[in-house]
Amino acid sequence: MEQKNISIIIDECALIIIGIGASGIYYIFEKIISASQNLTILITVVVILLTSICTQILLNNINRSKAALKEANISLEDKVKERTVELQESEAKYRTIFENTGTATIIIDEDMIISLANSEFSDLSGYEKDEVENRMPWTKFINDKTHRKLMTGKLLPAHKESSNLLAKNFECKFIDKNNIKKDILMTFAMIPGIDKNVASIADISELKEAERQIYHQAFHDTLTGLPNRALFMEHLTMAIKRGKRREDYFFAVIYLDIDRFKLINDSLGHNVGDKLLVAFANRIQDLLRDIDSLARFGGDEFVILLEDIEDKNYAVIIAERLQQSLKVPFDISGSEIYAPASFGIVLNTKVYDRPENIIRDADAAMYHAKEKGRSQFKIFDKTLHEKALKLLQIETDLRRAIANNEFELYYQPIVSLDTISIIGFEALIRWNHPEQGLVFPDSFIHVAEETGLIIPIGRWVLKQACIDLRRWEGQIKSKLPLFMSVNISSKQFLRPNLIDEIKENLDKNGLPPDRLKLEITETALMEDAHETIPLIQRLKDFGVQIVIDDFGTGYSSMSYLQQLPIDTLKVDQSFISRINNAHGENKNIVETIVSLAHKLGLNVVAEGVETAEQHSILSNMKCQLAQGFLFSKPLEKKKMDALIKKIEKFSKMNPDKRYSLKGMLSD
Ligand code: C2E
Ligand code: MG
Numbered sequence: 001m002e003q004k005n006i007s008i009i010i011d012e013c014a015l016i017i018i019g020i021g022a023s024g025i026y027y028i029f030e031k032i033i034s035a036s037q038n039l040t041i042l043i044t045v046v047v048i049l050l051t052s053i054c055t056q057i058l059l060n061n062i063n064r065s066k067a068a069l070k071e072a073n074i075s076l077e078d079k080v081k082e083r084t085v086e087l088q089e090s091e092a093k094y095r096t097i098f099e100n101t102g103t104a105t106i107i108i109d110e111d112m113i114i115s116l117a118n119s120e121f122s123d124l125s126g127y128e129k130d131e132v133e134n135r136m137p138w139t140k141f142i143n144d145k146t147h148r149k150l151m152t153g154k155l156l157p158a159h160k161e162s163s164n165l166l167a168k169n170f171e172c173k174f175i176d177k178n179n180i181k182k183d184i185l186m187t188f189a190m191i192p193g194i195d196k197n198v199a200s201i202a203d204i205s206e207l208k209e210a211e212r213q214i215y216h217q218a219f220h221d222t223l224t225g226l227p228n229r230a231l232f233m234e235h236l237t238m239a240i241k242r243g244k245r246r247e248d249y250f251f252a253v254i255y256l257d258i259d260r261f262k263l264i265n266d267s268l269g270h271n272v273g274d275k276l277l278v279a280f281a282n283r284i285q286d287l288l289r290d291i292d293s294l295a296r297f298g299g300d301e302f303v304i305l306l307e308d309i310e311d312k313n314y315a316v317i318i319a320e321r322l323q324q325s326l327k328v329p330f331d332i333s334g335s336e337i338y339a340p341a342s343f344g345i346v347l348n349t350k351v352y353d354r355p356e357n358i359i360r361d362a363d364a365a366m367y368h369a370k371e372k373g374r375s376q377f378k379i380f381d382k383t384l385h386e387k388a389l390k391l392l393q394i395e396t397d398l399r400r401a402i403a404n405n406e407f408e409l410y411y412q413p414i415v416s417l418d419t420i421s422i423i424g425f426e427a428l429i430r431w432n433h434p435e436q437g438l439v440f441p442d443s444f445i446h447v448a449e450e451t452g453l454i455i456p457i458g459r460w461v462l463k464q465a466c467i468d469l470r471r472w473e474g475q476i477k478s479k480l481p482l483f484m485s486v487n488i489s490s491k492q493f494l495r496p497n498l499i500d501e502i503k504e505n506l507d508k509n510g511l512p513p514d515r516l517k518l519e520i521t522e523t524a525l526m527e528d529a530h531e532t533i534p535l536i537q538r539l540k541d542f543g544v545q546i547v548i549d550d551f552g553t554g555y556s557s558m559s560y561l562q563q564l565p566i567d568t569l570k571v572d573q574s575f576i577s578r579i580n581n582a583h584g585e586n587k588n589i590v591e592t593i594v595s596l597a598h599k600l601g602l603n604v605v606a607e608g609v610e611t612a613e614q615h616s617i618l619s620n621m622k623c624q625l626a627q628g629f630l631f632s633k634p635l636e637k638k639k640m641d642a643l644i645k646k647i648e649k650f651s652k653m654n655p656d657k658r659y660s661l662k663g664m665l666s667d
């Protein structure tokens, strides 16, 4: 600029001088014409001289300016060189940083084209730098269309417009030269002063894979790969919401439980059990539509969500089809195994707001299906709902009953059939309900078992029964010491400190262990055989006696009996009550049980003896022990106290005679 100005000034001066010179010449010519010739010539010479002097002076000045200009130019060039070197150094510095960021990095132009890419980007994308730089738009690498749109349409322009220079992060799918998709985290930052963005890209595929695995594990069952309860509940929640939004949307839930799966597991082993569960899941899954979901809730329990069904009948048709398919055995490692299942169905799902309530009711319906027998299904209805409410009420009442000590033990004598004298007692619980009066165990024990309340209740029964046995044993003289039979549910058996509890109660009352008999029902024993048998063995080793209650109603095979650590079989009252019917089938069964028990060295107690005829049939079979209304109903403690006092009195007055319980009670 400076140089330009100086040359303009010089040019202007030269023009002025030329102008002056020209006017001089013109003037001279004027005068030549008008004045005398000599004077004119003189003046002309002087003017020419003056003009040339002026021109010379001006030329000198111009030369001086030129020299100054040259000097300025040189220093300017130096400066430019210096700056260029500086710039080159700085660019080299930034390029080195750009190249060595350790992450794939690109510079994106305003028109979305990648102007610069580092070698990590080449590694990530599979393209050479020169294939990418100034050729490819960065969006080419984004797999997902929506992401691509979002980022080109919103992110970059918005980023540019905002004065906020903070980097922005985005997770999306990257697609490389070989069409391999990768999960990436892109961090965009505006480069201040120019319309460019720098984006660094981290490959987070491994992280995402780990995340996916963790998610999968959290929401799926490891054995079958099916959704678990948590995921199913999410699906169910969505279905409830959809049902509320759309009038024409119906869904149904089926709760499935394999019948006697425990038996399969216990007898054939867990490995076979696991294989069966997988095969079972696959067979059910194959019969469902893609939109339905099947989940495993644990153990042998599965739940189906039938989505968007046209009408409620569809669920019933599916249930029938599934049950039909389960009639075909599974081939597990070469053996044929049948796995029929009981189903509980909830059809009227529109009335529910909470998924857990649907599951609760489907489960309740499934239990009812099981009660009806195997391979059945039951649809949850109003009566079941009322039953469910009743159960809930019993549970609440039971909690109060424990706190208020509302339980009482009744005792039923167990007698020797030939003498009709008491050889022991069975403790039977009763509940003095403040509103309902005396409540029998059949109406609440199952609730106590399901809710775990059987533990405190059972503890109380054991304590009370031991105290009462201690009181009565000194009062009745019998050949053998009296015993106390206490009913124990499988839940109690599975408690590890049951032995300590028993020991404590026996010690407190000075009773040896063999005076206590623990009764476990055959069904409970077989259901959990795998777990209960070792525990029974421990109790037996400790010295208490084990009784199988309600024998004949469970599924234990006779050959299995031999291996069980037991002392007594109690023949279920259903056999005794029909022992004298016309066909004599029950008579044969009882006879077989009695003789088998004797062969195995076990005691047999006949339960529910009500008539003299039953008594005599049993005596003929050499069944030695019995209990039943014929001899005595279960008696409350006070009445049992009175009966025992009577026996004591009789024995004192008639030391040589034997008492008969029948006589005692008829007095
Ligand atoms: P169970 O152990 O089989 O008890 C025998 C049941 O038969 C008792 O019913 C008894 O009253 C009844 N019974 C006795 N003799 C006769 C008879 O001649 N005819 C008829 N029809 N019935 C007779 P209860 O007391 O109602 O007990 C029912 C069941 O409740 C018991 O069956 C037992 O399994 C359970 N239970 C009772 N007390 C307890 C307890 O303290 N704990 C546990 N876990 N279960 C108990
Ligand atoms: Mg019993």
Ligand code: MG
Pocket: 549, 550, 570, 572, 573, 607
């Ligand atoms: Mg029984």
